């Protein structure tokens with residue numbers, strides 16, 4: 001197992017998130033011994049969320065270490081989520097001797113992990129001999145970051161971990177992988193075609209996805225936006241790549257962009273459910289220019305007029321050079337119209353927040369009315385955010401000014417990324433983190449607040465407690481005396497004191513019921529550079545079913561109170 005620790009260290013994978021037990025406990029100790037940081041969690045899924053966030057923020061795969069069977073599967077949920085979100089990570093799982101698993105002998109923690117992982121990752125490798133390990137680690141790294149990033153799995157069998165090798169022989173196995181991320185340039189004709197279409201546009205726009213944030217395109221996008229006066233619309237995790245409140249931000253004009261833009265430069269984003277699949281709400285004559293590292297992303301849902309496939313930084317460099325030789329044809333009214341709409345929408349939004357600031361008990365907007373100035377005064381704080389109303393309302397309220405400072409439930413809209421992402425973000429960047437969590441969302445990962453405390457990370461967890469999934473006013477429709485008093489399916493614990501978890505782990509916990517208390521405690525918690533938890537008491541009826549995406553629900557035949 002020293003070979004595993006050493007293999008990680010040699011390729012500078014210097015942080016491992018995990019949860020140990022047979023057969024990987026000593027491997028984690030060996031990692032610490034060779035200088036690899038090991039961050040132990042309460043739940044593998046959260047260690048995986050930390051590894052994925054680490055990968056997203058550093059462009060180096062985060063590493064997850066799990067035990068066999070259930071530990072492996074608990075972690076695999078996060079690895080699969082990483083693959084879907086294009087976060088580079090490597091899950092290394094202890095695995096029972098495959099020769100016994102394959103014979104279904106009923107051995108300890110028997111599961112065909114390799115085949116279970118395979119459809120959910122970019123690459124799955126199995127080490128049955130210690131000599132395989134250095135190559136597996138280096139290849140896993142390359143696979144995780146190359147092309148479209150994602151999850152990679154290494155089945156680390158007990159025989160491989162147990163094998164003892166001669167140190168000099170082992171030394172010969174290590175090597176420095178050349179060009180572990182090797183950017184591939186798009187072809188010149190594709191770039192010219194894209195430049196022609198952009199230059200001819202009357203109402204152009206740039207749509208930014210988290211792929212653009214991952215690829216660190218901010219400087220190049222700034223040139224495209226500012227040199228050619230093109231408005232930009234960021235997806236949730238691309239917020240801050242360009243300032244949300246900048247003069248060419250079209251953040252408040254999403255439906256106008258969809259309806260009116262005639263050329264949209266889709267950059268590291270996917271025309272999936274979050275963008276109505278590029279159809280319906282979109283201008284039927286819109287031409288999409290799409291910059292993506294993955295050729296298979298082109299033409300998904302709609303034909304793409306100008307695909308530019310390759311490393312997006314290189315593509316943008318080439319596109320900027322091409323545009324220099326052309327003149328733009330933008331309708332001068334386009335920007336003015338978007339700026340006027342932005343002004344109107346912002347005025348309405350501010351009025352809404354101001355009005356909510358006086359509502360008691362608080363709702364999501366009352367809480368956010370005071371969180372907004374605090375967080376916007378600390379643009380360097382990384383914001384982790386999950387929930388339904390808590391997610392939607394926070395995303396819509398807090399303007400981001402720096403790239404990669406917002407981490408959320410992303411493509412799958414999953415709950416249970418919170419505490420793990422906080423740990424990954426704090427460790428990968430050394431920055432302060434604030435998590436804004438719905439009370440239901442927090443429940444998925446809450447126990448790993450312990451990990452934040454144990455590692456003394458500068459993380460403030462804010463729980464929006466409206467006592468339920470969406471709210472606390474769901475009504476159990478049963479008339480059967482045996483079950484009619486059960487809580488409704490969406491009902492959780494309105495008076496739960498999540499702040500007491502601070503006491504549990506020896507860090508400050510705050511219970512707040514007013515916007516003033518919230519503003520003060522949040523500021524104090526951020527200033528402390530240490531773990532803290534704030535339970536924000538909201539009203540039972542704050543929030544609606546499924547937040548902003550209720551339309552995705554199948555319509556019920558009978559109306560329920562949710």
Ligand SMILES: Cc1ncc(C[n+]2csc(CCOP(=O)(O)OP(=O)(O)O)c2C)c(N)n1
Pocket residue numbers: 386387388389390391413414415416437438439440441442464466468469470471543547
């Ligand atoms: C893994 C997973 N399980 C269940 C869901 C369904 N779901 C969507 S939002 C949500 C919780 C919403 O409640 P909360 O976090 O308290 O936010 P609120 O709307 O109350 O502010 C749940 C359970 C999900 N998205 N992911």
Ligand SMILES: [Mg+2]
Pocket residue numbers: 438439440464465466467468469470471
């Ligand atoms: Mg809730």
